[in-house]
Amino acid sequence: MAEKHKIKAVIFDMDGVLIDSEPLWQKAEFEVFSSLGVTVTKEMAEITRTMTTAEVAKFWYTKFPWTNTNLETTEQLVIEKVTELIKNEGLGISGIKTYIESLRLEGFKIGLATNSPYSIIPIVLEKLNLTPLFDSVSSSDDEENGKPDPAVYLTASRKLGVAPNDCIAIEDSYSGMRAAKSAGMRVAAFTNNTTNGVDTSLADCIIENFNLELQKKERLYCFL
Template sequence: MKAFIFDMDGVIIDSEPIHFEVEIGTVKYFGAEITQQQLENYVGMTAPEMWNEIRNEYKLAHPVEEILAYQLENKIKALRASELEPIEGIKEVIEGLKQRQIPVGIASSSSPEFIKEVLLKFGLTEYFDCIVSGEEVPKGKPAPDVYLKAAEQLGVKPEDCVVLEDSSHGVTAAKAAGMRCIGYVNVNSGNQDLSRADLIVSSIHDINLDDLSRL
């Protein structure tokens, strides 16, 4: 392992409940109804790709750009008002990687604006050697683009990277990039198929940095 790449939502912070709540409210605002169970199918996708699909499926009349602007504004408001803390154990993993001089990055499907808000809220910006949004590459997860871009920015070959993910789309993206992947079972991320991950953990505390060579 020469680099470690984190997904963000559901891995660094338990933000999926915020996403679900705002997305349900956004669909309702634009004239339709959607459930959390239905939204679970989109976990790990970028907002533009997700809202294109939802707009077509639920026959929303407004343009995607308007929907995106509304949901982003409300997600940032909800994040700022929340009492969220980083997921238990995640800071210790990040600090452990830094102590071992292993480069760390973020490869998230969230927008650059939301990633920035999260890292500022928790004072984590300085920990990461690269930050890549799925909206900054040609295709979001489950395509491997965001992870390949992160590896490129870190100056490491994809096969020398380990990824931490909580969604089926994210695991698929990491494996498609040729990386090893830890699947984190986060109950708040919904019903996610992590079976393709090389290692599955139910707690961040179960990640042993000295034992990752077995991946």
């Protein structure tokens, strides 16, 4: 458990932590790849859940190679579809705005580190009215490898001007937890009041929800 007042920055994952976008990614994935002749199954789609969009396109191409478009164009089609779905259907995780506002009042710097394309970040933050609350945003788009590689978290730490061991990452996937741990950060596993089978063994603490009214003051931030 992190020492009290040790943590100086909180870095959020985006999909599944800020916004309930994973069903939208699945919908876009099914629509785009099915149109290319790919047989998208629920089991195989689960494998791609924590990949970057480039990795997802490569994954399906190796399983069902298509000839009518290249990987870069296919990836962009997925991004465009997800962007459309987020604008029209995206819903924030309950309590997230108030939770981040309270963190800022406590003096924490706030960052974002996601495997999603950089172009989607402002769409999500604007949709949820979170844009002014973030001191920096980082995407694996700018890294050689996405999570579980620690690169995006190291970049987020550098942008915030806070050493990795003074940061805590809030993640909902084992892949993301591995990335943050490998970067030398603390990890809070966000479960959203569910037991979805995600391995939380790497987590320093668990955040069940962001509803402050349901949390006692001493448990407001599980990492203090």
